[in-house]
Each structure stands twice: as structure tokens, then as C-alpha cells.
Amino acid sequence: MNSIIFSAAARLLVALMFVFSLFMLLRGHHLPGGGFIGGLIGAVSFIVYSLACGPAEARKALRISPEVIAMLGLGVALLAGMFSFFMGDPLFTGQWYWVGGDSYETSAFSINTVLVFDVGVYLVVLGGILSLTYAFEEET
Amino acid sequence: MSWVLVMPIAVPFLTAVVAFLARSYPAGRWISLAGSVLTLIASAVLMAAVLDEGVIAAQMSNWDAPFGITLVADYLSAVMVVITAITGLATAIYALGEIPEETEALGFYALFQTLIAGVTGAFLTGDLFNLYVWFEVMLIASFSLLVIGGGKERLDAGIKYVALNLVSTLIFLSGIGLLYGITGTLNMADMRDAVANAENQGLVTVLAMMFMVGFGVKAAVFPLFFWLPASYHTPYFAISAVFAGLLTKVGVYALMRMFTLVFVGDVGFTHEILIWVSLFTMFTGVIGAAAQTDFRKILSFHIISQIGYMTLGLALFTPLALMGGVFYLVHHIIVKANLFFVAGLAKQYAGDTDLNRIGGLYKSAPLLAALFIIPAFSLAGFPPLSGFWAKYLIVKAALELNAWFVTFVSLLVGLLTIYSMTKIWGMAFWKPHPDGIDPTPDRAPPQVTRSMIIPIAGLAAMTIVIGFYPEPFVQFAETAATQLLDPTDYVTSVLGVQP
Secondary structure, eight states, X not given: OOOHHHHHHHHHHHHHHHHHHHHHHHHTTTSSOOXXXXXXXXXXXXXXXXXXXXXXXXXXXXXXXXXXXXXXXXXXXXXXXXXXXXXXXXXXXXXXXXXXXXXXXXXXXXXXXXXXXXXXXHHHHHHHHHHHHXXXXXXX | OHHHHHHHHHHHHHHHHHXXXXXXXXXXXXXXXXXXXXXXXXXXXXXXXXXXXSSEEEEGGGOOTTTSOEEEEOHHHXXXXXXXXXXXXXXXXXXXXXXXXXXXXXXXXXXXXXXXXXXXXXXXXXXXXXXXXXXXXXXHHHHHHHHTTOOHHHHHHHHHHXXXXXXXXXXXXXXXXXXXXHHSOOBHHHXXXXXXXOSOHHHHHHHHHHHHHHHHHHHTOTTSOTHHHHHTTSSOHHHHHHIIIIIHHHHHHHHHHHHHHTOOTXXXXXXXXXHHHHHHHHHHHHHHHHTOOXXXXXXXXXXXXXXXXXXXXXXXXXHHHHHHHXXXXXXXXXXXXXXXXXXXXXXXXXXXXXXXXXXXXXXXXXXXXXXXXXXXHHHHTOTTSHHHHHHHHHHHHHHHTTOHHHHHHHHHHHHHHHHHHHHHIIIIIISOOTTOOOOOGGXXXXXXXXXXXXXXXXXXXXXXXXXXXXXXXXXXXXXXXHHHHOTHHHHHHHHSSOO
């Protein structure tokens, strides 16, 4: 698609959507959002970019091939789940460290494996969707 | 404790990730091999724990059953996990010789390890919806493995395979939804009581039929097997071997689990249907094989025929029959994967898998001929190989029930199996090669031969060990059957207390 309006608007939109996808990722677990929905929005931002500038350009902007992103995400999610081994809990038990308190209400924020798992899901969805759509776009 | 159950699933998954990242380098294949060895170790640890403590269960994420996902291993699950790991290791070695570099670079080993993880997960889960998820993991990985390497024939086979398997998973999923509506639980152990106490027993029987159809497609029983001979003869030999060994057995395992644990309210009706389904499966499979002249197509039809024996073990529903079914399951995975391995090596030597276009292997490759005879005659049920004991147990169970017709069909199918095996023997090994060439082992590079013959020899050795020293295996199968028929231990260890 060779529309100057679209490609000019895409520059703005893509960055905005990508930042929004990260926001959705970070807000997950306690509020609506999370890795899956974040990954979808992130994928859409790159799809818009590839529609505006072509899939070759979009691949370059992504830097790593989407298949690798998806597999890395799988590894991140799995390792986040396996972290509970060191705490003596079964697989995928969420490990929480509350900063400045001992629960969601009292603490300022938390460091936890659930977010790491969600980052993994985010990467799987982003990489998976992008490898599908790029394959389709490059074929035509 | 719970990690004993997790590791056989987690190791292949991690291997898949690492092998994918290293897919363009030679290191990728060694990572896959190392991962398969580690998986086998993890499975052996699980087996040791089960032998030591009986049924073991673990609640993932610390959510108590029946709310969280439970992993549970009884004797049947444990032996299936071990045999999966053994087949996985054999295939990982075999693939070193067979898989070309460009296929490796597409992520072959990652897909293969994911398949192993999916199969293992299906054997270990105690949650019905989780079982569906593992089925999907297996389906996605197996579809990719089926079409990887390209070609019109593979794509054609892949589409038939995936379309029919999607129908089966859809039926399975609707069954899960309806069963959840009746019982309000997805935990299989919890479901046992809930189903027994359900008001509408008619609906339960209908659901049992839905599960029978869903798992039946996976297990390739009559009349739902047509996807199997349409697809198993196209992919790489390493892949057809692992498919032939493991994938249909997951369907049989799921049938065994559901129809001993959950759907036991109307055994007279459901298991009577299973008997007829099994007999038709055995017979049509073996007749279909008789009509084929391709090495792998004959073997594919024999998978179907042998599946019938396993479901027959379940359908007769006596301790002896189930014991035979479990024994058959284990024996058949080893033997069938091995026969596909042999077919691959025979193609390397003689140039084709069509029996009309090859021959002379006995004269030029006597070692391969000897290694073919062992699994082939074991499949046909020759004493003293492992297949003899498997068939003996099933037939004895049928005789004890005075089920003369069932006995007759079992023996007849055994006889017809010998016919197909001797056909392969006569055409591929004894008859001279039609092109006049001498199919010597020199026609394959030595490192290819080496990595292909090691798994063939290893699995053949296992067949012989089971054949000559069946006592511990039979005892194991007996305990597995006892646990299946009286799942009190299973239910107690999943739910924590006697409900």
C-alpha cells in the first residue's frame, strides 16, 4: 500500500500501539490485561507497520525473527514456572516479593514470577502472530 | 516430590527451545539427543518413584484438586512415559542419520521434542481439559512434522491428517463441555464419583459415546481409522516411526483411562460396543494390509489391526484382559517403531519402499534381515517374542469368558498378520532385486547406517528381553490392570482424602 497519509500516520500509530501493548502487559494479573492481550496488541502494531512499509522493512524493524521471539517466550514462561523449584513449591506456583508491605493492598509494588511468565506469554503471542502474518504477506 | 512428575514434560520442552535457537548449527541435533537422554533419565526417576510409592500425584501451582491441574502417575502412566522416552531417544539417534540439514534448519528437532512433551503430558495429566490441551500440542507438532520437508504428497497427507484430527478434538472438546455441565468438575478422579451420582445416566452414556468417538479417531479404530493409512507413509521414516509408535497409543491410553475410571456405570453397553469395534478394527486392518505392496503402507494398516487387540483388552474388562491390553500397548510401541526404522534403512539400501521395486536384501544385508525378523515375528505373535505373550494374555482372557468368537477372530488376525509379514520378507528380502542391482550397505554412507542401526538393534534387543524374560513385565502389567480396575488409590492420591 503506497499511501503517504497511511505511512505518515503509521509512524505515530505504531509507536503508540506498541507502548500501549507494554502498558497492557504490565497492568495484567491485578487488573484486566496481561501477556496474551498485550502480545496481540503488540503484534497488531507491527502488522500496521508492515502494511505501511512492507514486510521486509517490518522484519528489519523487529531485528529478531518472529519465530525466535516465540520460542524465547516459551523458554521464559517455562523458566518462570520452574523458578518455584528453588522455593520448594510445585511447578508454576507464583512467587511474590512485596515491596513495602505483605499483600497487594499494603505494598507499593511487587516483584514476582507471574509477571515474568506473562512476559513469556507476550513474546510467544507476538512472535507467533507475526510469523504467521509475515508468511502470508510475503507470499503475495 | 511434585517435580518427579514435572521433569519428563519440562525437559523436552526446554530442549525444544534450546534446539530451536541452535537449529542452524550442528549443535542443534546433539542438543536434541542430550535432551532425549535427560528425558529418559527423568522418566526412569518417575518410574522408580511409582514403583516405590504406588500412585503419586502433584498439584500444579499449589491449587488443590479438583480445582487446579493435577499430574498423576500410576503404573500405566509411568510405563507409558518411560516407553515414550525410549522411543524418543531411539528416534533422536535415528534422525541423526536421516534428517537432511535443510530440514534441521526449519526447526525439526524443536518440533520433535515438543511432540514428545505433548505425548508425555497426555500420559501424566489427571485433568480432562488439560488432556485436551496436550492433544492440541501433539496435533500442532505432528502436523508440522508431517509436512516438514515439503512436497505435494506430504501436504496432501498433512491436510487429511489435520482435518480428521480436528474433528476428533472438536467432538472431544464438546464432550468435555457437556460432562463439565453435568458434573461441575474437570478432574478425572473427582469426576468418577460425580458421574456415578449423576441424575441423568442416559446422558452420561451418550457422553461416553462421544468420548469413544473422539478418542477412537485418535486411536484409529474401525470405522474412524481412514486418516492413518492416508498419512503415515509420507513423512521422514524417523517421524513415521514415532507417530506409529506413540500417537495412536495416546488415543488407546485415553480410552483405557476414561473407560476404567469414569465411564464404568454401564459396562454392559459401552464395553460391548467396544468389543465389536475392536474385532472390526483387528480384521479390517489386517485385510487392508494384505492388499498393499508398499512397506510403510502395510505397516500402517497393521497399526490399525493391532490397536484392535489393545482396545479388546479394555473391552473384555477383566483383570487378565486389561493386563494383556497394557502389555500389548508397551510391546507394540517398541515393535512398531522398530519396523518403521527398518523400512527406512531398507530404503537406504535398496532405493525404495515399494515391495515390487526392491529385493535381495537378505543376501546383501543379512544383519538388517535378522533385525527385521525379530520385530516382524514379534508383531505376528511368534513365541517366544514379546508379541506372543501379549496375544496369549488377550486370547486367554477371551477364553476365560467363553467368548469363542472373539478368540477365533484374534487367532485368525494373528494368522493373517503372519501372511503380511512373510509377504514383506519374501518380496523385500528373499526375491532378487528387480533392477538387478545388489542393494549392499555401501549404498548408504557409513555414518547414516550407524545411526540408523543402533536404535533398530536396541529396540530389537528389548523385544527379545521381554520375550525371553516376561515375568517382571507381566507382573507389572498385572499391577497396572489391578490399579485400573480398582482406582481407589488413584482417586485417593489425587484428591488427598477418601471422598
